[in-house]
C-alpha cells in the first residue's frame with residue numbers, strides 16, 4: 001500500500017480565504033492521519049540538500065568513539081537533552097501487558113517483531129523553539145548540549161529543526177481544517193511546546209542482521225512526529241485497520257506520524273500510530289550498497305517530535321468533546337502526561 005503524498009505548496013502559497021480545492025486538500029490530510037496514522041508530505045521549504053547536510057553531520061557524530069559520546073549524556077535530566085545511548089529506552093511493547101495481549105491476537109503477518117530488551121538505537125535530543133519562562137514543568141525544558149569539535153552543530157540542528165517544525169505547523173493547521181476545527185486549534189496549543197529534534201543512530205555494522213529490532217513496537221507520546229528520508233529503510237507502521245506497512249519515503253518527501261497528544265485532542269478519532277524500526281530485507285540491500293560505496297553504516301533518522309505546550313491542557317477539542325469516547329481522555333496537563341509516559345519507557349528518574 002502506498003501512502004498518499006500531499007504537496008503543501010498550494011496551501012502555503014494561498015492568500016486569504018480557503019478555496020474548495022484547499023479544503024479538499026485539508027480533508028486529505030486529516031483522512032490520511034486518521035486512517036493510516038501517517039502522511040507523506042512535500043514541503044518546498046525543506047530541500048533534499050538540507051536533509052543530507054543534517055544526516056552527514058549526525059553520521060559523523062554517531063561514528064565518534066563511545067567515550068566521546070558519553071560526555072553528552074544527561075541521565076539526571078531524564079535524557080531529555082543530549083545523547084541517549086543504545087539499550088536505555090525501553091519499547092512500550094516490552095512493559096505494557098495490555099499492548100502484549102493485543103499483539104497476540106493480531107494475524108501473524110501483521111504482528112510486530114518481539115523486542116528482547118531495550119532499544120539498540122542511540123538518540124540525540126536537541127530542543128527547538130523557545131520555552132516558557134514560567135512553567136510547572138521545568139525539568140522538561142533544560143539547556144541544550146553541544147558536542148566539542150562540531151562547530152556547525154547549532155546552526156545545522158536549528159536550521160533543520162525549524163524547517164521541520166514549520167512543516168508540522170502547516171500540517172497541523174490543515175488537519176484542524178480537515179477535522180472541522182478552527183484553523184489554529186492545534187497550533188495555538190503548540191506555542192512554546194517542548195519540541196525536540198531527536199535524530200536516532202543505529203549501528204548497522206554491529207547490528208546489521210535481518211530482523212534486528214532497533215526500536216520496538218510503540219506509539220509516540222507527543223503530538224505529531226516528522227522525519228526526513230533515511231538512507232536506510234526499516235520503518236514499519238500499522239494502519240488503523242491493523243495492517244502492517246513498510247514505509248517507503250520518496251526522495252524529497254517527509255513523513256508525518258500521529259502521536260498520543262493528537263489522539264487526546266480528537267477523543268480517539270485519530271489514534272497514535274504504532275510503529276517499529278527493524279532490519280528488513282530492504283535494509284540489508286541498502287547496507288550492501290553503502291558498503292560498496294564506502295558510505296557510513298549508521299542508520300540516521302532525522303526525527304522531530306512536535307509537542308503540545310507542557311502547561312496546556314490536553315482534552316478533546318470542539319465537537320470531539322461530544323464524542324462517546326471523550327471521557328477516556330480527561331483534562332490533563334500535557335507536561336504531566338509526558339512525565340507519566342517517560343517513567344514507563346525508562347527515560348525518567350534514571351540516575
Ligand SMILES: [Fe+2]
Pocket residue numbers: 218219220275
Ligand atoms: Fe517512535
